[in-house]
Amino acid sequence: MENRSFYNEILTEHNMRPDYKHDIENPDYELEGVNPSCGDDIILKLKVDDNGIITDGAFTGDGCAISQASADIMLGIIIGKSKDEALKYGDIFFRMIKGEATEDEIDSLEEASVLRDISHMPARVKAHPGGDVRG
């Protein structure tokens, strides 16, 4: 029985004290991700301006630490970026958790790179509602 942090501390911190877990009014995009195996439910809301820039984003709902932290970290990365850039990060993220991204690509994900280890947890990759983060 170990007593050290079970997950990476960055992940644990985002799970306990998320920056973007709240509601926003009048979002341009609203996406719901459901994990049928546990009944978890995450709702992602995004505001996108006329130039296709994501100006604000937030999430609500319930899920495991990995789902909460990944939603929070990815929002931190994509807010202020264009829709295309966000989709590119989303694609790298997905390839990373499947163990298919290059080291350079993983580095480009900054804090989200701490989630690379879940590629060793097949049940989590499948269950992971990170599809929300794609925008």
Add this chain to the structure above:
Amino acid sequence: MPDYKKDFPLLVKEPTIYLDNAATSQKPECVLEAEKGFYVNHNANPLRGFYPLSMEATDIYENARKKVQQFINAKSEREIIFTRNTTESINLVAYSYGLSNIKKGDEIVVSIMEHHSNMLPWQMVARNTGAELKYLECEADGSVSEETIEKVITDKTKLVACGHVSNVLGRVNPIDKIIKRAHDYGAVVVIDAAQSAPHMGIDVSAMDADFLAFSGHKMFGPMGIGVLYGKEKLLNAMPPFLTGGEMIESVTREGAKYAELPHKFEAGTVNAAGAAGLAAAIDFIEKIGFDVMEEREAALTAMAMEGLKAIPHVKILGSENPSEHTGIITFVIDDVHPHDVSAILEADGIDVRAGHHCAQPLLAHLGVRSATRASIMYYNTEEEIKALIDSAATVRKRMGYGE
């Protein structure tokens, strides 16, 4: 204490602490041998050929049925239908009995504690017939009061569906009272015995259930073999569920004359090897004895509950009393998602289940989104329960919280 694990090849080979017994039990050597032995020594399509091998296969299959009949004290072998599992057994009753006997204006009563497999079929029947679905509610400790039973089961009730033991709370439901009340108003009762059949003797005649379903795989048998018990009078009057091979007497261009019970409800090639395995599982249970199993499970459950209750921020769902849990301990830890709880337990070599346990309406009723469940079988040990308690005690710290 005897080493009960020695009968289970997987438990001998794997160092894992298996506490997901309510999902499926491990299988003893004798069950594996019986299933394999069917294919090695007696494989032919039962109930079809007249050559010796097919007769042997038929005998094995029908002897398994006899064994099940005696195991649950049914009056006749014709009352024992083999299915794939509890879910299929209940669906058989819903499609065959439900759709032909329930009408608009009737009421179906389902307990809020039901596994989705004893709830969705009745939602289907209500939708298709225009009947109203009513829920038999339980208290936070899982108890169901006589008053609640009397209020919800009335002269409008045509069918009541209730679990013998909840797969989340582990509590034995007052099915005697529910059956009595339902029968007073002419309603039939469907009992889901998936969680009780592995842990306690069932006497369908004394219970007076109209239908009762359980799965082989939760009671040391193989996956893919389940049982539906039904009163002969009811089964006789019901139309077939599935049609096709092996369930007919004669077929013409226009139609068919269906076979007698129980074969009317067993369309297609049957799972004879699974039935052989289930028969071996029943022999195995009778050899160990429910009394021995229940005593061990009660002691381990009491130990687990006492240990978990002493951990700050851990809450156990259902009764405070370990004797009302049938080895099932479902718990939540404040601020930690059950998937993270199970990931941590898993890292310590402990197999538990996390999620909604196919009982979302019950969890919603109890105000819980999801939970972690440890479920005990007599072959578990004190050391394993201690490991569960020790690991659970570290969860909050390892998730970054203080004590």
